[in-house]
Amino acid sequence: MKTFNNLFFVVAMFLVTSVAFSQGTITGTVVDESGPLPGASVVVKGTTNGTSTDFDGKFTLDVNSASGTLEVSYVGFDTKSVTFNVSGGTQNLGTIKLVSNNSLDEVVIVGSGIIDLAEDRKTPIAVSTIKKREIQERAVGNVELPEIIKYTPSVFVSRQTGFGDGRLLVRGFDDTNTAVLLNGQPINAQEDGRVFWSNWAGMADIANAVQVQRGLGASKLAISSVGGTVNIVMKAAEKKQGGSVRFLTGNDSYFKGTAEYNTGINDKGWAFSVLIDHWQAHRRWAEGTFGQGQNYFFSVGYKPNERHNFNFLITGAPQFHGQKWSQSVDRTLNDPKFNQHWGYTSNLQGNNYTSDIDSERRNFYHKPVMNLNWDWTISEKSDLSTVLYASWGRGGGTGPRGDGRLRDPNGQIDYFAIEQSNQAIGVATGGDDGPGYIRRASMNNHAWYGIVSNFNHEVNENFAFNVGTDLRYYVGDHFRQVANLYGLTAWEEDGVSYTTEYNPDPWAALFNFADEGDRLDYDYSETITYQGLFAQGEYSTDRFSAFFQGAVSNQTYQREGRFQGDLGKSDNLSKVGYNLKAGLGYEFTEDHKVYLNTGYYSRQPYLDNVFTNIRRSNALVQPEVENEEITGIEAGYQFEVEGVFRAIFNFYHTDWDNRVLLSGGTITNTDGSETNINVFERGVRQVHRGVELELDARPTDWLDLRGFVSAGSWQYKGSSNVQIYNDDTNVLISSTEGVDRDGVKVTTAPQFTAGATAKARIITGLSADINFKHFGNHYSNDRDFDGTPQTRNFPTLDSFELVDLGVTYDFNIGENKLTFRANVFNAFDKRGIQDTDQFGSFPITGRTFNTSLRYHF
Template identity: 25%
Template structure:
């Protein structure tokens, strides 16, 4: 028999009794939800039963109510501007609201915790729309990467509490430097496309905003341990004092993660910490926090060729050498060893009913090296002089080298928020100062020539200053129409000195000024239906590797058009958007790598991405929930010219590298009770090219993988509040797949003298077959 539905309705107001337009009311652990009208009223239909209703409004404290529904029921909410809500101001410059005309998805703390067993942040985001993830070690621990709409990590702008995390020079994001950050993350927002104003380098594929743990009202603690395949284990201890005297809180975390990796010797030894002190009252939130990590990761960035992939897919060529007796061996310390510490200070102040301000300060200190055993290295590549031993001239040697990066990053970030009636405005300024030293040392050599201990065979410096100003506003014209505008002016200076690791002088002195406007409109057809359209322009400077490979490299420009439709029904929600991203001088991945595993890029002239994204949530019954997403796209370089067999060839329109035309995901959850949940997580990624010339040699095959996630909670009345058991079986069908790789070409002039033949090759990063992780969390 069909269960009878009843209406739960009510009004959402602030503490002064003013109705709130656009507040969200949702049923926890269900897809049911709606938003309020101009009178603050809402209505939602549910079957009889016990529910937890959650009411949220940006800039205000979330309210929850447990309701037993046996008939039509009235549930009113009054939201407060308590100090906890000031956390929203901390990230208001880089985040958007639910009804903003910006394409976005959110990942909340509860969902992160369901799969947080040691794998890194990108892997936890794998099932979000248009996302493709990869792992060097093959199992999600160590070096991991993320692509959004085909754009790699250098084009995904990442902020933590509004502070840029991308490396200033490489523009990459190295999650391995902050192990287990997910355990201290309150929420994640992924904006696809250009998104809203961000601090740091401009977004060309997506913006990713992380908010660390909010202030806890009550004292609590947590001990988590997990174990799994490839000798993977994670140990985490967390605590919070809760509010002491109603105003002060101290919270912290220590983490240790180790894994042998799926790939041979691709081990990870990761340590991390997080410490936060907070002061809160009705109008003030002050946070001082420090977090960071130390990673020692055996290198696995060389990949393997196709023949090795078919014969021995876990083989790792890193560290391989031949000893004096002709035996093949592997150097045991071919590792990446890096420490990174972050120090942040945030002062959020509510000045009046309308004005709130935020001041953020940051210092990041990073230092470390990667170590390599190299055979038969020429003396002149290290500045060594030839030597003569027993009448024999020696000009090459086996050696062990370390390439160092030692950097400092300072940030001043200030913004203000003004809210009155139907106007919501943000103003902000950002200054980032980066100073990075690059140098190399030979720590052992079979023949050391005239070198001294700690001699630097190369040394260089990079300095980058990033200054930006922005203002953005949302104006509610009436009950149906809201307008969004965002203007950013950004100036970047980048200077280098010294020499590169190839002993080539490297002197760059560039100054860029970019104007990045954005605008959008949201049309609310009714409480369930809304349409939006937005336009955004982004300009972006080249990174260090781009300059090293081509001093004439150009900045790139993107015009992003987004058209979307949102449906928020009683038992299902649907978000649909079409996008057109038009690039000029886009820096696309060539598919090749340099000798540190860094992908190489080149300006491609005109190019575009045209796509359709759909994500939805369906409540199939009281126990079953379905959350599918799909992205269909075409990604093209226009009139792409390449060198082939010694001459230039116009290939016409070609596929942009690492840009599959079809990506889909799904989460099917079964929750027979509030204590137990099991989910099947599925991901399909279509075939893609690793280069831009549509070569079959560069093709990655499509793959379809499925994970199984289980969570069971036991409520306790003794020392522990609860015990949570978590299980995760990754790739349950044991699919042998590859999610990443590289492609290269070179001109062969030796085989047939007088002719030039272009040779193509590829490398692959295989991912783990079936593997598992299990964990237990004690909460008290």
């Protein structure tokens, strides 16, 4: 009996305690403009008591107080506070709708002090942000990552026609002068600043967000952000368990399959994430632009306590694709899909021939990237973020060698006829001008190591500063090797007999490439080191903000030649650069903001501009190439009615002086022979100024509207000096001073763009979107190349408009979700010329499409 009484007492006390500490239950549903938000966080303000929504956006939460406030949050949305009162025991809060914002605060899981986001600075900048859902809707499959940002002011994406061959330009500056950062890691090529998007084909699958900062931006590094900065924020080891499987198809037999899984963080602080996919297509749109590739991603996170957070990841996107180089204007207009670089290969199997597509212009590359992030919360006011990274690139691009190319009646390469001709020749002698035909591969193998570290300290509620370092070490090996002999017994050149073929495949190129004695035409290495320091301070009150930022860096260059005479190593050239930026911001009210930013860069030249001939000479350009000088000023005004309307106006003026333009080509001599040349144009000055207007509106709960206009005036100023070198002998052919280019228009991109986007929620789970953009004032550069710079304006290209359409449908399968997405790009199949350079023109890529089905679990 005594035992029973004790048990009764315990149960009674438990019930009393439960009543005392559990006042009631709250239920509700969290949604956005498209429907339910699974995984949204619901927490009682000021406590750790919380829960997450299920796949239908629903939640149930027991609370310990009769009334209070819930904080409802989700990545990419404004946090919403909702009051509750459960004096009756339960309360259903109904539907809680979150409003999307332009912030990335909650997207960054690791590297918060390294990734230079606009949110990290209170003084405004010109910025556009694309979040994960939009990336996964639009930048999928046969669409490159840069295309998701084409519907922003002053951004032009020249789609080209091959997988990953597109160009990104911001305010008229190409990717060599627009900094691209991957989780705070610079990825612009060290030699020339280029970004090869084919190397990053998998970013759309593992990106949490992409932020485009036009102009001076918020970056603290001394980097090439003349036009702007593109921040790609990769996913890390996810905190929540789950995964997905997606299948995607598109035009021209495109197929892609993707699978990912996240373990979520366990009670010991460990989390793992993995993603793999495969894609292939017999062409992108133009003929001969076949492609195939994979993407892999593995990440492991470890959070031993609240002060330390570690994340290690490795990712890569091995791929190969056929390329379509520029054609003449007439050929482009007559048949924009035509490509002179491909043909059918014939292989005898028994008594039958089988044919496959191949191209003499094939790009193949594999670039594994690793990085280790460490976030250390030192105190409530101080933190340190560090990323240690490494990448190893292997691969290159193929091209023809020899005078034995044969074509079929349709103008395509006749590989079968070439094989028959080569078999009759046996051993081809005479080098590049001799009989026979082979495919060579120009290899670009590199190793790149670096560390970026940033210490941040809040002195008080008004002032904070950070200091950091950026260290890099890069070695690039460049040479050519035989890819295909096409039936020849051997290829003889420069006294060497070449008999080994190296497969132009991204996986094979990791370990199987030519040794020094089996390399042809050229063989050299480049070593670049970089040491940078940066610091920034910002003062802010409720209405006013001001910042000052500075960086200084030292960059060294050294070249080692190993072909035709063994040139050895060059002297180690060192260049010091720096930048200074400052800005002011003021809020008249919460709805009205203005800002003014200015900056000056003294930027070191790229290595390719330092040597007279990077393939065959250690000689420096004389006189020595000096730093480029960039001065920028920006001003803006922002007006916003929260959740309803926003208007942003920006003005910019960028003066870029003392730059070097490097080009090359072939000139015809008086005797009819041809000479390959390198052209150095020095002391070039160009001024880019313009205005940008962005409008966002949500007139109803089911419709989002957006519009933008950007108008620029980009032109050269003054005169420059031109030096022309023989590419084969490195002999100076001519030197001309004072070449007048004053008033000549910059031809890189359309100087006027305007567009509009609309997204409508039709029914629960179903939405449709339409995107429109107009391109105008694009000056042509289609001319006969004779080694001299463009000294007059050529006619503008015809203006054109592009329209993209999309539809998304989310529906539940039990506790899981299925998402259907369909896209049509260039829906009205606009044809014409989108871009030109000194060698020809690029067509507007015609209508393409894709559809995908993703299963979330």
